Amino acid sequence: MDLSSINPVLLVASLMVSATPILFAAIGELVVEKAGVLNLGVEGMMITGAIVGFAVAVTTSSPLLGFAAAALASAVLSLSFxxxxxxxxxxQVATGLGLTLVGLGLSSLIGRPYEGIKSPTLPDIHIPVISDLPVVGPMLFQHDIMVYVSIALVAGVWGFLKYSRLGLILRAVGESHDAAHALGYKVVRVRMAAIFFGGACAGLGGAYLSLVRVPQWTEGMTAGAGWIALAIVVFASWRPWRVLIGAYLFGGITVLQLNLQAAGLQFGVEYLSMSPYVITILVLVVISARGAHGAPASLGRPFHASS
Amino acid sequence: MIRLEKRPQPSQVWTVMTPVLAVFLTMIVGGIMFAMLDTPPLEAIRIIFWDPLFNTQFASFTRPQLLVKAGPLILIAIGLSIGFKAGIWNIGAEGQYIMGAIFGAGAGLAFYPSESWLIFPFMIIAGAFGGFLWAMIPAILRTAFRTNEILVSLMLVYVAEAMLASVSQGLLRNPEGLGFPGSRNLSQWDASANREIIAGSGMHWGVLTAFIAVIFAYVLMTRHIQGFNVRLTGEAPRAARFAGVIPARIVIFCLGLSGVLAGMAGLFEVAGPAGQISIDFNSGYGFTAIIVAFLGRLHPVGILLAGLLMALTYIGGELAQLMLGVPGASIQLFQGMLLFFLLATDVFINFRLRIGRTEVA
Structure with a gap:
């Protein structure tokens, strides 16, 4: 094995790229869960976003249009949920699973003509001075625009939940829908808006996967990324910045694992490729063993105004 | 104005009617989908739902397939349904199915080329144990650390898939297979083959086990105290605790049972229709079984019927691919839609529609 072939600068740079799809999906799901809804269909929405984004980007040769279309398509799909x-x-559990199954079927149906095509990719942005810094420049400041959009989204969600009135209402709906209803807030409408937002984010994540990360369309390409995003929300104890940490940690593991495979580690490729999932399980265990969750109190409970 | 009004008690009529309605709606929307794919919709629906059973030319070939496909679906779905009743969401049956196949095939191949009749029963036990072991991981994590069993069981599917790839290229690879991945063919080795009990019917030992599981589950859920405890845990967890039901035991029981059944389904598949361990051995039965469980109303008899119906869509889907060039994925979408429509129409079990203004009581 040749560990010297692993370049730390490239490692960090590719870590950010590999974490971005999960970050998008996880920050969207965080908002959904904060509103008290458990949407297990992230995987289905992501893969729908992946193919719609890819198809639109290939047809219009504009990746940004692809991202927009992906967000819209996944958000519309999430409205069915x-x-x-x-x-x-x-x-909610059963419907989320249903959404995943529908998304997987729908995506491979749409995706058939797009197999084996290469997509137009996003150009890396170049900021004068800071992009040219040694080491730090190529690590952090030479990525495509969506990497920064995802980080800005985390900041935005954090600010929205913490400081805005609407954010407060959303959290109230998630903590006690009966109390929020009694105060006159439209529980169902708030939740629908949250689900829509979550769908759009998952769509962006999926599109990032097919347009930047891979960049190609293959059937079932999300390979559990949506489920990992769900796990990261638990890992983050429903806090936006911890979602960022979780996604980057996870991205780091994935990239390191791929690098070790490439470096020719004498330790079964299969064991390396199962490591992200095993580590996710371990992390979930550690988090849940600690007890304090911070899960929204009404998470997953149905609401009907009459009962 | 249309609004929903809660029924005093769940409607019996709708409980039976919603699956039928859901199938009907799926046919309509599926027909529209086929029309958009430039396939004649009525013909496609006929090929999927009618031809596999009654076509004069090839129904005699496709009818046995119905049992072959329905067997694993029913077996897995029965296990899942008991957990779902208790609010325990094992959605990693696909992983338990794979592990059952690996353990079962491994146990058998260890004795190759012996011709003892004991090998096949031993493989069944090993397969059940493999599935059980894999299901115990989320069960123990849930009871010891309150870790979410949905995510853990699902993550383990990907781990199991990696294991499958590993053993089919390494541990269980056929030494006479010229280095190609994949194990020896179990269905061509007399001691391990999962044969048809009645030749030409598709009725192999796995299908028989599935039928026994249906009866077993029916007795368990309606006549046995453990079944009552399971239902109580799902419907009123607090009441269950006051009644002395230990939640951890229910978790272990439900996940263990579904693991055993999924593991056996994997073994019967690998020793019969699939024949060998290979990288792409698993075909999504573990996920489709979730639809089967819901479509069957989590009731054993319902699951039996739903499993047959779902098997029909598989076979019909293959036929439609062959005859009309319908993409294979459209069948997957079809099955997903079925679950969606079922969940949507389920609202009428507990609620009724009120049209017009309602007076304040």
Missing amino acids: GVLTQYLLSN
Whole structure:
């Protein structure tokens, strides 16, 4: 094995790229869960975003249009989950699973003509001076725009939940929907908006995967990224900045694992490729063993104004 | 104005009616989908739902397939349904299915080329144990640390898939296979083959086990105290605790049972229809079984019917691919839609629609 082939600068740079899809999906899901809704369909929304974004980017040769279309498509798809769980009061766990299955089917149906095509990629931005800094420049300041958008989104969600009135209402809805309803807030409407936002974020994450990270379309390419995003929300104890940390840690593991494979570590490729999932489980165990969760009190509970 | 009004008690009629309605709605929307794909919708629906059973030319080939496909689905779904009743969400049945196949095949291949009749029963036990072991990971983590079993069981599917890739290239690779990945063919080795009990019917030992599981689950859920405890835990967890039901035991029981059944399903598949351990051995039965469990109303008899229906869509889907060039993914979408429509129409079990103004009581 040749560890010297692993370049720390490139490692950090590719870590940020590999963490971005999960970061998008996780920060969206955080808002959804803060509103008291457990949407297990992240995987399905992500993969729908991945193919819609890819298809639009290839047809229009504009990656940014691809991202916009992906966000819209996944958000619209997530509304089906919203209608089912919020208006028709279906079980959230089952509906989320259904959304994942629908998303996987839908994506491979749309994606058939797009297999094996290369997508137009986003150019890396170049900021005068700081992008040219030695070491730090290529590590942090030579990425494409979406990496920074994802970080800005985390900051935005943090500010929104902590300082804005609407954020307070959203948290109230998530903590006690009955109390929020009694105060006259529209519980269902707030939740629908949160679900819509979560869907859009998952779509962006999926599109980042197919347009930048890979950049290609293959069937089932999300490979559990949506589920890992769900785990990261738990890991983060429902706090935005910790979602960022969680996603980057996870991205780091993924990249390191790939680098070790490339460096020819004599330790089964299969064991390395299962490591992100095993580590996710271990992290979940550590977090849950610690007890204090900070999960929204109404998470996953259905709301009907009459009962 | 249309609004929902809670029923005093769940409607019996709708409990039976919603799956039928959901299938009907899926056919309509699926038909629209096929029309958009430039396939004649009515013909596609006929090929999927009618031809596999009644077509004069090839129904005799496809009918046995119905049992072959329904067997694992029913077996897995029965296990899942008991957990779902208790609010325990094992969605990693696919992983338990894979581990059952690996353990079972490994146990059998250890004795190759012996011809003892004991090998097949031993493989079944090993397969069940493999599934059980894999399900115990989320079960123990949940009871010891309150870790979410949904995420853990699902993550373990990816771990199991990596294991499958590993053993089919290493540990269980056929030494006479010219270095190609994949194990020896179990269905061609007399001692390990999961044969048809009645030739030409598709009825292999796994299908028989699935039918036994249906009866077992029915007795358990309606006549046995443990079944009552499971249902009580799902419907009123606090009441269950006051009644002396220990939640940890229910978690272990539900996950263990579903693991055993999924593991056995994997073994029967690998020793029969699939024949060997290979990288792409698993085909999503573990996930489709979730749909089967819900479509069957989490009731054993319902699951039996739902499993047959879902098997029909698999076979019909393959036929439609062959005859109309319908993409394979559209069947997956079809199945997902079925679950969606079912969950949507389920609202009528507990609520009724009120149209017009309602007076204040």
